[in-house]
Amino acid sequence: MKKFVTALAALAVGATVLAGPVAAQAEEKKFTIALIPGLTTDGFYITMRKGAEAAAKAVGAELVFQGAPEFNAVLQVPVLDAIIARKPDAILIAPTDKVQLVEPLKKAHAAGIPVITVDTFIGTGNYQTGSGDADFPLSYIASDNVLGGRIAARALAKAVGEKGKVYVSNVKPGVSTTDQREEGFKAEMKNYPGIEVLDTQFNDDDANKAATQLQSVFARNPDLDGVFGANLFSALGAANGVKQAGQSGKIKVVAFDAPPSIVDNIKTGLVDIAIAQHPAEIGFFGTMAAYAHLTGQSIPTLIGTGFTVMDKNNVDNPDVAKFIYKD
Numbered sequence: 053m054k055k056f057v058t059a060l061a062a063l064a065v066g067a068t069v070l071a072g073p074v075a076a077q078a079e080e081k082k083f084t085i086a087l088i089p090g091l092t093t094d095g096f097y098i099t100m101r102k103g104a105e106a107a108a109k110a111v112g113a114e115l116v117f118q119g120a121p122e123f124n125a126v127l128q129v130p131v132l133d134a135i136i137a138r139k140p141d142a143i144l145i146a147p148t149d150k151v152q153l154v155e156p157l158k159k160a161h162a163a164g165i166p167v168i169t170v171d172t173f174i175g176t177g178n179y180q181t182g183s184g185d186a187d188f189p190l191s192y193i194a195s196d197n198v199l200g201g202r203i204a205a206r207a208l209a210k211a212v213g214e215k216g217k218v219y220v221s222n223v224k225p226g227v228s229t230t231d232q233r234e235e236g237f238k239a240e241m242k243n244y245p246g247i248e249v250l251d252t253q254f255n256d257d258d259a260n261k262a263a264t265q266l267q268s269v270f271a272r273n274p275d276l277d278g279v280f281g282a283n284l285f286s287a288l289g290a291a292n293g294v295k296q297a298g299q300s301g302k303i304k305v306v307a308f309d310a311p312p313s314i315v316d317n318i319k320t321g322l323v324d325i326a327i328a329q330h331p332a333e334i335g336f337f338g339t340m341a342a343y344a345h346l347t348g349q350s351i352p353t354l355i356g357t358g359f360t361v362m363d364k365n366n367v368d369n370p371d372v373a374k375f376i377y378k379d
């Protein structure tokens with residue numbers, strides 16, 4: 053009798069084991085989540101992709117990463133159209149312009165594809181409010197870029213001894229992130245009456261242009277004291293311009309973003325501070341938010357990720373160095 057009971061129990065266990073995966077397959081759809089970066093060859097978005105892939109793996113989703121070779125709305129829209137045609141279950145996108153991506157993203161929304169923006173936003177970035185025509189994305193996952201600009205201003209003010217001339221090297225107007233960094237930077241600089249903020253130089257995300265601009269600004273202002281590079285290419289270019297002008301260590305550089313090359317520049321003293329975003333977190337939580345929505349959970353309309361401020365005293369600390377972007 054005992055043998056019979058044991059055999060029955062074994063059968064029951066066997067049945068459960070067999071039924072488990074079959075039932076799970078029926079219930080669990082493998083979701084496809086598309087991630088469209090600002091551009092594909094930027095360490096910031098490459099690192100974001102790694103975080104997104106880790107989350108996709110954890111929930112058994114497929115992550116499709118597709119983007120344009122330059123940070124440019126005209127190039128990003130056809131990529132978005134191609135993704136919409138593939139009908140993914142959700143789209144994560146870093147829109148390259150607050151206004152120009154609204155209409156193209158409405159097409160995704162109209163096709164019933166949930167949209168979440170990562171890093172940058174469209175409209176005002178306040179989503180699901182019921183007002184305006186750009187509030188349809190479900191969530192915005194990003195750094196607090198106004199705060200990042202304020203941190204940059206404080207660091208640059210300290211580096212130049214709270215007096216002198218500085219300027220912002222920026223991408224182009226209309227990009228939510230870099231607009232907000234400049235806004236935060238200028239607002240914070242009002243606390244330093246001894247510092248004059250010169251006109252912003254826009255470089256179109258071209259580091260060579262940023263380097264040339266640094267030299268022109270320096271030629272017009274031989275007493276230039278500092279520059280804030282408001283994103284990776286602006287900062288790299290501005291730092292190279294300082295080096296080419298023979299002003300390394302004299303014109304102070306505060307960099308937004310933390311690719312390995314900026315870290316090398318911190319070590320040589322060319323760059324004073326780098327403000328690292330946490331792009332892997334943005335990718336991870338963006339993907340998780342999409343998955344949560346697709347499986348019937350509610351999600352926050354805003355998820356904020358942090359910063360790590362790097363300088364020559366802490367950049368070798370593993371807790372800091374882990375935020376250096378991947379190539």
Ligand code: T6T
Nearest residue numbers: 094096171229283284285309
């Ligand atoms: O600074 C990041 C990103 O946050 C911004 O929106 C665009 O530029 C970067 O990708 C760096 O190149």
